[in-house]
Amino acid sequence: DIQLTQSPSFLSASVGDRVTITCRASQGISSYLAWYQQKPGKAPKLLIYAASTLHSGVPSRFSGTGSGTEFTLTISSLQPEDFATYYCQQLNNYPPEFTFGPGTKVDIK
Amino acid sequence: QVQLQESGPGLVKPSQTLSLTCTVSGGSISSGGYYWNWIRQHPGRGLEWIGSIYYSGSTFYNPSLKSRVILSAETSKNQFSLKLTSVTAADTAVYYCARGPGTYFESWGQGTLVTVSS
Numbered sequence: 001d002i003q004l005t006q007s008p009s010f011l012s013a014s015v016g017d018r019v020t021i022t023c024r025a026s027q028g029i030s031s032y033l034a035w036y037q038q039k040p041g042k043a044p045k046l047l048i049y050a051a052s053t054l055h056s057g058v059p060s061r062f063s064g065t066g067s068g069t070e071f072t073l074t075i076s077s078l079q080p081e082d083f084a085t086y087y088c089q090q091l092n093n094y095p096p097e098f099t100f101g102p103g104t105k106v107d108i109k
Numbered sequence: 110q111v112q113l114q115e116s117g118p119g120l121v122k123p124s125q126t127l128s129l130t131c132t133v134s135g136g137s138i139s140s141g142g143y144y145w146n147w148i149r150q151h152p153g154r155g156l157e158w159i160g161s162i163y164y165s166g167s168t169f170y171n172p173s174l175k176s177r178v179i180l181s182a183e184t185s186k187n188q189f190s191l192k193l194t195s196v197t198a199a200d201t202a203v204y205y206c207a208r209g210p211g212t213y214f215e216s217w218g219q220g221t222l223v224t225v226s227s
Contacts (some may be wrong), residue, residue: 032212036214043205087155091127091211100157
């Protein structure tokens with residue numbers, strides 16, 4: 001099984017800050033890596049897929065990089081609506097199995 | 110814009126079967142190109158993929174749940190369904206249905222809380 005870890009698990013930041021979240025896989029997963037944002041009581045929203053492709057409608061302050069076992073989500077200038085929990089997700093091709101990371105909560109400093 | 114809506118009982122007794130349906134609007138589940146998925150989130154916890162179904166009926170499941178999960182699709186009603194058998198309190202969660210191309214989940218339902226309790 002491929003495991004995903006995220007760091008940090010919690011971060012406190014201010015509006016305007018640059019924020020970076022890291023997702024590490026226990027083995028190489030190519031670029032089948034997606035990022036989601038979830039606010040309390042709401043369904044997750046897709047931000048980025050294929051490690052670096054911005055989903056339609058997602059602000060350009062969000063970006064993703066990485067391949068293999070290490071991936072990052074960056075928010076270039078944190079906005080009030082960005083305070084949420086962020087999850088990474090990977091697909092293991094064979095057998096087909098999706099796994100999510102444990103999440104990173106971004107809170108207001 | 111595709112929309113997904115989960116429906117089903119909010120309370121299930123232990124050892125019984127949890128049954129949920131996802132109704133899709135704004136897109137056809139039989140048009141191909143997408144997988145239809147179930148994901149759950151235990152209270153205050155992270156996300157867990159349950160399984161995926163293609164309109165043709167092909168399915169794949171989370172190995173940890175495979176023995177208890179059945180996914181099906183009813184194309185005439187544009188719905189797909191989840192059955193989880195022999196439930197326990199550990200199956201209490203918010204259950205989401207979602208659409209995706211097979212590598213990620215691009216559209217989600219709002220989620221429905223299912224509590225397992227006698």
